[in-house]
Amino acid sequence: MAATLQNGMNLTEGPLAKKLLLFAMPILMGNVLQSLNGTINAIWVGNYLGESAFAATSNANNIMFFLLSLVFGVSMASTILVGQRIGAKDEAGAKRVVGASALFYVLLSLVIAAAGLLLSTQILRWMQTPDDSMGYALAYLRITFLGIPFMFFFNFVMTVLRGAGDAKTPFYFLLMSAVLDIALNPLLIFGLGPIPRMETAGSALAAVIAQGVSLVAFILYLYRKKHPLRLTRADRGYVRLDPQIIKLLVRKGIPMGLQMLIVSTSAIATVALVNGFGSAATAAFGAAMQISGYVQMPAMAIGGAVSAVAAQNVGAGKWERVHRTTWIGCIFNLGMTGLLVALIYAWNEPILHIFLKDEAAIRIGANINHITLWAYILFGITFVVSGVVRSTGAVMIPLLTTFLALWCFRIPLAYYLGSAYGLDAVWWSFPIGFMCGLLLSVMYYLWGNWRKSSMILNSPASQKAPAS
Structure with a gap:
C-alpha cells in the first residue's frame, strides 16, 4: 500500500x-x-x-x-x-x-x-x-x-x-x-x-x-x-x-444524495415566496444567491476534504485524528468563509452592481447580504461536522437534520415572517435556520452513535481478485 x-x-x-x-x-x-x-x-x-x-x-x-x-x-x-x-x-x-x-x-x-x-x-x-x-x-x-x-x-x-x-x-x-x-x-x-x-x-x-x-x-x-x-x-x-459493495453504495449514497435534493427544493420554495414580492425582489434574491454560492465554496471544499481525511483515519482506527480533523476543519472554515464575508460586507453594493442595475433591487440585495451572509459561517461549520460524521457511513441522521433545519424550521418561518412582517423579515429565516442546523449537527456529533456506524467490508485484507 x-x-x-x-x-x-x-x-x-x-x-x-x-x-x-x-x-x-x-x-x-x-x-x-x-x-x-x-x-x-x-x-x-x-x-x-x-x-x-x-x-x-x-x-x-x-x-x-x-x-x-x-x-x-x-x-x-x-x-x-x-x-x-x-x-x-x-x-x-x-x-x-x-x-x-x-x-x-x-x-x-x-x-x-x-x-x-x-x-x-x-x-x-x-x-x-x-x-x-x-x-x-x-x-x-x-x-x-x-x-x-x-x-x-x-x-x-x-x-x-x-x-x-x-x-x-x-x-x-x-x-x-x-x-x-x-x-x-x-x-x-x-x-x-x-x-x-x-x-x-x-x-x-x-x-x-x-x-x-x-x-x-x-x-x-x-x-x-x-x-x-x-x-x-x-x-x-x-x-x-459485488453485492456487498453495491448495497453499501446504494444504502449510504442515496441518503447523501437526498440531502442535496432537500437543499435544492428548499431553494425553490424560497424563490416561489420571494417571487410574490415583485421582480425587484426576485432579481435581488437571485443576485444575493449568486454571491452566497461563492461564499459557500470554502465550506463545501473543506467539508469534502474532511470526509476523505476522516475516512482514512477511521479505516486506520485513529479516532483522535478524526476528532482533530473536525476542529481543524471548523477553524479553517471560520477563517476562509469569514474572510469572504468580511470582504463582501466591505464592498456590498459595488459587488451587487455587477449583477443588478435597478437601484431598488440593489437596496434589497444589500439588505439580504447584511442579514444573511454572516450566517454562512454557521452553515460551514455544520457542513464540516456533517462531513466527519459521514466518513463512518452514518448518513440517516445528517439527512434528518437537514430536513428538520430546512423544511421544519427555515421554510415555514420564512413564509410566516413574509406574511406577518413583510419582505425584509423573510431574510431572518436564513440565520435562524442555519443555527438550528448547527445545533442539531453538533448535538449528534457530541452525543450520537455515529462512531459505531460501519462501511467496513467483510473480506480480509489479503483477499485476492476472484477468478474471472
Whole structure:
C-alpha cells in the first residue's frame, strides 16, 4: 500500500492541519472553476441566443442537477469506502471497491442515458417548458443525456483519487475539461467554416466533448503512471457487481444524495415566496444567491476534504485524528468563509452592481447580504461536522437534520415572517435556520452513535481478485 500513498497523501500520519489544507485547496479551486465555466457558458447563450434559449438551458440544467444530486451521494459513498480501505492499508479491498463501483457507474450511466433520450420530450413537458423554448431545450437535453456516461465516469475517477488522498490530479483534468468547454462553446454555438451553427445543441456538445476528451486523458495518465488503484488484467475479477459493495453504495449514497435534493427544493420554495414580492425582489434574491454560492465554496471544499481525511483515519482506527480533523476543519472554515464575508460586507453594493442595475433591487440585495451572509459561517461549520460524521457511513441522521433545519424550521418561518412582517423579515429565516442546523449537527456529533456506524467490508485484507 506504500505505493498507493506515494501517489496521494497519507492522511493518517503527519501534520494534520497542513495536509487538510493542501487537500482542500484543489477541491476549492475545482468548485470555483466549475462555477466560472457555467457562468461563462450562460453568458454566451443568454446574451447571444436570447431569453428563450437561456430558459431552455436552465430547464435542462435543473434535470442534470437532480441526476447529479443522486450521483453525488453514490460518489461520496465511494470516496468513503476507498478512503477507509486506504487507511486500513487494504489494497485488495480498495481495488475491490474500485472494480465494483466502476461497473456500477457504467451500467447506471447507460441506463440513465437511454431513459433520458427516450423520455426527453415528456420530461420537458412535465416541467412545463415554454413552447418557444422547447426546440432549444430538446436539442440541448438530448445531447447532454448522450454525455451522461462521460460525466458520471469522470466523476467516479475523481472520487477514487480523492479517496486515495489525491486531490491535485483530479483538479488538473477538471481544468482541462473547463478550458476545452469554454473554448468550444462559441465555436459550436455559432459555427465556423465547415462547423455548422448548432446554438444550444452546440453548448451541450462542447461540454460532452470536453468531458470525454478529459476522461480519456485522465485514464491514460493513471495507467501511464501505473497508479496502484488502476485495474490491470490480473484484477479483472474485481470488475463485478459485488453485492456487498453495491448495497453499501446504494444504502449510504442515496441518503447523501437526498440531502442535496432537500437543499435544492428548499431553494425553490424560497424563490416561489420571494417571487410574490415583485421582480425587484426576485432579481435581488437571485443576485444575493449568486454571491452566497461563492461564499459557500470554502465550506463545501473543506467539508469534502474532511470526509476523505476522516475516512482514512477511521479505516486506520485513529479516532483522535478524526476528532482533530473536525476542529481543524471548523477553524479553517471560520477563517476562509469569514474572510469572504468580511470582504463582501466591505464592498456590498459595488459587488451587487455587477449583477443588478435597478437601484431598488440593489437596496434589497444589500439588505439580504447584511442579514444573511454572516450566517454562512454557521452553515460551514455544520457542513464540516456533517462531513466527519459521514466518513463512518452514518448518513440517516445528517439527512434528518437537514430536513428538520430546512423544511421544519427555515421554510415555514420564512413564509410566516413574509406574511406577518413583510419582505425584509423573510431574510431572518436564513440565520435562524442555519443555527438550528448547527445545533442539531453538533448535538449528534457530541452525543450520537455515529462512531459505531460501519462501511467496513467483510473480506480480509489479503483477499485476492476472484477468478474471472
